[in-house]
Amino acid sequence: MYGGDERDNRYVDEVLAPAAQEKGVTLRRVAVPDTADALNRVLSERQAGWQSGLVDLIWVNGTHFSVGRQADVWQCGWTDLLPNMEYTDPEDSLITDDFGTPVDGCEAPWHKAQFTFFYNSDAVEDPPTSLEGILEWAQEHPGRFTYPAPPDFTGSAFVREVMLSTAGGAEEVPLEYSVEAFEKHAPEALDALRGLAPALWREGRRHPRDEQELNRLFSDGEVDMAMTYGPATLPGLIATGALPESTRALTLMEGTVGNASFLAIPANAGDAAGAMVVANLALSPEQQAAKADLEVWGQFTVLDLERLSPAQTALFKTLTPSPVVPSYEAISHKAHGELGAGWVMALDEAWRRGVAAK
Template sequence: MGETPLPAGILIMLRSLAAFLLMSTAAFADTADGEALKAMSWDQILEEARGDTVNWFMWGGADNINQYVSDYIGGILKAEYDITLNRVSIADTVDVVNIVLTEKEAGVTDAGTVDLIWINGENFRSMKQADLVFCGYTDALPNNALVNWGNPAIANDFGVPVDGCEVPWNTAQFAFAYDSALVAEPPRSMADLLDWIKTNPGRFTYPAPPDFTGSAFVRHVFLYAAGGADALLGLFDQAKFDVAAAKTWAILNEIEPFLWREGQTYPNTVVQMNELFANGEVAFTFNYDPAQFGLAVQAGTYPDTTRSFGLNDGTIGNTNYTLIPFNSPNKAAAMVVQNLLLSGEAQLEKAKPEVWGAAPAIEISRTSDTVQAGFAAIEGHPSVVPAEELAKAALPELQADWLTAIEAGWRASVGN
């Protein structure tokens, strides 16, 4: 019988495996201590950040946004700050919340995998509630001066006070899109839209909540049923909810047989609905970020004749942010990234329709003359309704507890 073939080989393998594994876990904390950073000057923070890598977890499904982040932002960071930006594409932000949560549960307090997250809404609430966020440092960012924190739509993320835990990146307001070659005159109010749905069976649908966009559509119906947002602002109120919810479910159940596939099923995600719209199966799509319509036309996904609009009764607006988790080991570098994202130049670049078309989160009047001139010179994409026009009828976002109740109620009363 033969000698064992590989005793030496096994030893070498185990040894190098161990070495390899140790090497890859060498995540020594350099600027994990956020309190120490808060005591530093901005120049000291820039110095601390040099040579670091920022792992920025963000939704990665739009090539334009990816290119803006990797090429434009990443290029400046490397050239001017000696910071490497590692954009980590994710399909759903809730996965990142889970990573940080699980790390906290396992006692990983200064060597987390995530340095920066593109986030808002329910995910922010979850992270804040579980104490997963690095807070109270935003005043240290020089470009924080460009942010109008007096605007409640910026100081609150879906009704949850930001409290220096997030830095705004973009503002957005919900809008509808249609193909002007197929629909001559779209309905301009919620009442007209509901009528349109009933007279055009099978041509409308909305993604099943808890899809972010589908949930936002249901909230528009909820606000319409409640007769406006004013009574619903502030903390969750069960009595008010019950009244408005009953009306909302009645409306949604009434239109259900007139929806795509007779309402027996709903798209899982906004992407599935976009696909239905692109292929003419439904007449409308909608999005929290109208710039997406322009990007989709540029990519050839939607027809060139795509146009978008808001509702006369108003559409919901929100702000999206970047956030540093409590256990990020590269907080200094992540702060430098956030500061750069807020700069007038970076906000101007992403406002260009060929780049992204995202509305700025800063006050343009506080920026330099060159930047102001740049913003003034931007010609919007014909498929994207201008932010100023949408802003004429804006609705505030409800607090996160309302959202949860509406989503649960929809599942129980409509989408079953």
């Protein structure tokens, strides 16, 4: 799993792994700089003919899941075997499709995320309430806004949000990528991003490499707005001093993109049974509530709370609400699903060639 965030590492090491040990499974977290590294390891093992690989479970979603489906590296049809899947909504599109790729039992849901902008309330007195307004604010406040360079996950999502905005809304852009749709909707977004560049931090000549570097710029007061796909983690970052106490989340009138993270098992996993035990445990109301705790990790649950018993529901109702981030119901208002994985790669490359190179 991605190892660059202290809170997700600590949750796995101190909460999930001990619970797995109680069920007879030793869970060893292997940190990678990017999920692609884990996928490449599996691909290399497959190419070498390893029938029993060293990777049993991967935290994955989006393009990495899609690439794995195309390469036939995931075990599929196993999530129906997990008893705790009964607590999820089978009609929830965020857990039945992953960036336009049908899940088809090839990965188990882990938590939800919502792309969110946040700002320094000491510096921004009247924050914008739409993406168009954010871009206008950035033009009016040169040097106070930037975004990570794609293919960073957060920066890539920002570019897609700009395209949906310039297209007139998410409903105007087809989920599935095609050259025709790209040629219709991408040019205006790329034009907008090129026009924005001179107003960015360092005049757009350099972008933060990832969300963590963007957070440091925000914390150091070099920019007044930032963005994340994990807004529930903001209170924890404030508590540790990684972000200022004046940090506040923005909700946009038109909504933002949302998705879910998953746990996938490679087809050649050496211990698929143990991996299934962990995936099922990670879906339990107890683990989902622990992970949603702002003091632990602070991630939105994938469970349908209406399917839980009163005692299980109480686990979530006793969680302390955040003064910084609205509830998931509020922050996901008018949310739209992710575009197909083909869009991600095409837009990232178009940004590299048409925006970063300028």
